[in-house]
Amino acid sequence: xxxxxxxxxxxxxxxxxxxxxxxxxxxxxxxxxxxxxxxxxxxxxxxxxxxxxxxxxxxxxxxxxxxxxxxxxxxxxxxxxxxxxxxxxxxxxxxxxxxxxxxxxxxxxxxxxxxxxxxxxxxxxxxxxxxxxxxxxxxxxxxxxxxxxxxxxxxxxxxxxxxxxxxxxxxxxxxxxxxxxxxxxxxxxxxxxxxxxxxxxxxxxxxxxxxxxxxxxxxxxxxxxxxxxxxxxxxxxxxxxxxxxxxxxxxxxxxxxxxxxxxxxxxxxxxxxxxxxxxxxxxxxxxxxxxxxxxxxxxxxxxxxxxxxxxxxxxxxxxxxxxxxxxxxxxxxxxxxxxxxxxxxxxxxxxxxxxxxxxxxxxxxxxxxxxxxxxxxxxxxxxxxxxxxxxxxxxxxxxxxxxxxxxxxxxxxxxxxxxxxxxxxxxxxxxxxxxxxxxxxxxxxxxxxxxxxxxxxxxxxxxxxxxxxxxxxxxxxxxx
Numbered sequence: 011x012x013x014x015x016x017x018x019x020x021x022x023x024x025x026x027x028x029x030x031x032x033x034x035x036x037x038x039x040x041x042x043x044x045x046x047x048x049x050x051x052x053x054x055x056x057x058x059x060x061x062x063x064x065x066x067x068x069x070x071x072x073x074x075x076x077x078x079x080x081x082x083x084x085x086x087x088x089x090x091x092x093x094x095x096x097x098x099x100x101x102x103x104x105x106x107x108x109x110x111x112x113x114x115x116x117x118x119x120x121x122x123x124x125x126x127x128x129x130x131x132x133x134x135x136x137x138x139x140x141x142x143x144x145x146x147x148x149x150x151x152x153x154x155x156x157x158x159x160x161x162x163x164x165x166x167x168x169x170x171x172x173x174x175x176x177x178x179x180x181x182x183x184x185x186x187x188x189x190x191x192x193x194x195x196x197x198x199x200x201x202x203x204x205x206x207x208x209x210x211x212x213x214x215x216x217x218x219x220x221x222x223x224x225x226x227x228x229x230x231x232x233x234x235x236x237x238x239x240x241x242x243x244x245x246x247x248x249x250x251x252x253x254x255x256x257x258x259x260x261x262x263x264x265x266x267x268x269x270x271x272x273x274x275x276x277x278x279x280x281x282x283x284x285x286x287x288x289x290x291x292x293x294x295x296x297x298x299x300x301x302x303x304x305x306x307x308x309x310x311x312x313x314x315x316x317x318x319x320x321x322x323x324x325x326x327x328x329x330x331x332x333x334x335x336x337x338x339x340x341x342x343x344x345x346x347x348x349x350x351x352x353x354x355x356x357x358x359x360x361x362x363x364x365x366x367x368x369x370x371x372x373x374x375x376x377x378x379x380x381x382x383x384x385x386x387x388x389x390x391x392x393x394x395x396x397x398x399x400x401x402x403x404x405x406x407x408x409x410x411x412x413x414x415x416x417x418x419x420x421x422x423x424x425x426x427x428x429x430x431x432x433x434x435x436x437x438x439x440x441x442x443x444x445x446x447x448x449x450x451x452x453x454x455x456x457x458x459x460x461x462x463x464x465x466x467x468x469x470x471x472x473x474x475x476x477x478x479x480x481x482x483x484x485x486x487x488x489x490x
Contacts, residue, residue, distance in 0.1 A: 038125045042135030049139030053146040056159030063156035074156050083160035087148045090167040094141040097174060098134070101181075124184060126300065127193075133177045140166045187318075187327040191311065195334040197300055198307030202342060202365070205260065205302055207238050207353040212361035218253040218275040223285045225271045233262050233270075233292060234299040240291040241357055244284060248358075252276040252284050255360035261298055261305040275358075304338075305368050311335050312372030319388050320379045328376065328388045336395040339369045343402035366403055370396065370411040378421045386425040393422070393434035397441035412447055419457065427461045435461075 063071060124130055143166060147159040183189050236256065245252060255272045258264065271288055273281045298306045315331035318324075342365060350356040373392045380389040396415065403411060415438075425431055435457050442451035 038131060041128060041131035042138055045132065045135030045139045046142050049143040050146065052162070053143045053159065056143075056147060056162050057150055059158045060152075060155040063158065064154060066156065071156060078157055078161055080153060080155075080157050083157040083164070084148075084151060086164055087144055087151070087160050090163055091141060091144045091148060094137055094144065094167065094170060097170065098137050098141070101134075101137075101174075101177070124181075126197075127184070129177075129180060130184075133173060136173060137170055140170050187314070188330050191314065191327075191330045191334050194307045194310050194314075195338060198304045198311075198338055199341065201300060201302055201304040201307060205304060206348060208236055208260075208361060209347045209363050210353050211238050211350045211355070211357045212359045213253075213356070214360070214362070216253060216255050216274065216360050217358075220274060221278075221281075222255075222272040222274045223281045224269050225273065225285050225288055226267050227264050227270050227289060227292075227294065228266055229294045230265055231263070231294045231296045232298045233258050233260050233264060234295040235293040235302050236260060236361070237291045237293070238353070238357065238359075241288075241359055242354065244287055244291060245358055248276055248280050248284065250275075250358050252280050253358040253360065254284065254288055256362070259305070259362060259364055261303045261309075264294060304365055308335065308338070308365065308368045308372060311338075312368075312375060315372065315376055315388075316379055319376050319385055320382055323383075325385050325388045328385070329391055332373065332376065332388070332391050332395055335369050335372060336398060339366060339399050339402065342366070343399075366399070366407045367410055370399060370403075370407070370414060373399075374411075374414045374418045377415075377418050381421050381424040384425065386428050387430045389422060389425055390428070390430035390434035393431075394437045397434075397437035400441045401444055408445065412442075412450060416450060416453070419453065422457060423461055425461070427458075431461065432458065 066074075140163070144163045147163055151157075151160065184193075241254065245254065252273060252275045255274060257269045257271055264270070270292060271285075273285045273288070275281070276284075300306050311331045311334050315328040315335075318327035318331070347363075373396050376392040377389055377396075380386070380392070396411070400408060400411060422431065422435070435454055439451050439454040442448070442454060
């Protein structure tokens with residue numbers, strides 16, 4: 011029995027029902043449930059008004075009954091209740107059909123974005139609330155009542171029909187790849203702003219050396235958030251004597267036994283104290299939180315571009331995603347990270363911000379995967395975007411980017427020697443020159459003649475060897 015008990019420690023625990031409910035409410039259910047509860051309260055109010063209708067003045071009651079006959083209102087309630095259920099079913103069916111048609115490129119992203127949009131949540135909550143209201147009024151309706159509740163149900167149903175027109179357009183617009191890309195881009199900006207307190211108050215590298223205490227996790231899931239407020243409270247007694255160096259980032263997937271952080275400095279007792287409690291500052295869940303995880307948005311953009319580039323599809327989707335990645339990188343580089351004092355002062359915490367590296371990795375992936383579909387224009391735009399990003403990176407991220415490009419550039423030789431490829435390689439060569447990487451600039455400069463030879467042409471067919479400094483409009487390859 012002791013051996014069985016020991017083995018049970020390694021069996022994954024079932025997810026707490028409260029955690030599942032919290033995730034569902036956070037992602038979609040909160041707004042619809044709130045509106046349904048509001049419709050229940052409205053139904054109670056309407057029923058109370060109808061209960062008092064026999065006491066109304068005879069003239070007022072008679073006028074109301076003549077304008078809105080009781081029999082007509084009751085029959086209308088039955089139609090409304092059935093119609094609302096039908097509209098909801100048709101809307102969901104149309105959504106599933108639209109998602110299936112975009113399954114090859116953006117379907118998972120569309121579904122994720124659809125659930126998080128407040129307008130969609132409000133629409134389904136309104137329709138569900140109307141149906142709930144109608145059924146409640148139907149259940150308690152009496153012949154001697156004036157029918158205020160039934161009349162209000164008619165008004166709510168008319169509003170649902172008007173909203174159906176707007177939601178029909180909104181849902182169709184949400185299925186457009188460009189709309190999906192724009193939505194992810196906006197989500198990334200907001201997530202980056204929410205992540206700034208952690209980045210501002212953390213260190214980019216460890217300052218303390220010596221023995222360290224590793225902190226491992228028994229949970230499985232994604233790192234959803236790291237609370238700076240809890241870290242401040244935990245590290246306040248030790249000050250700068252103890253340092254928490256996180257080995258993971260927000261968005262990383264953890265398995266049993268993975269190292270989350272290492273605790274350095276201080277006494278053995280202080281390190282153990284912090285190690286025993288630091289996991290309380292880290293939130294681990296089964297799905298990623300796009301509200302505070304900009305890397306999640308970067309990966310979504312990269313996946314959309316990858317899916318569009320790896321198959322023989324219209325390259326516009328991939329180009330839009332590349333443009334979003336470039337814009338996101340430029341804005342984050344220009345904004346920088348605020349001073350730690352803005353958020354309460356620095357903390358002895360080491361956290362690695364890898365957002366720019368993830369953007370570079372996504373673009374390098376496109377350079378490689380474009381060889382399978384021969385989308386030379388996507389490869390060229392990815393190279394041009396990397397050329398724009400390289401000067402904005404810090405030294406560490408730049409070294410990683412240069413190493414990745416050094417290994418990926420041979421893949422460009424499988425493309426046609428097109429005007430776009432010439433322009434992209436020219437921009438990349440100029441970027442390497444600008445950051446002082448002459449060896450890489452020479453490698454890119456040699457790509458032109460090699461690209462021509464790989465296409466079975468003579469080197470004399472190439473007007474220039476990418477030596478034109480005008481990178482905004484380099485001379486293209488010319489064929490006889």
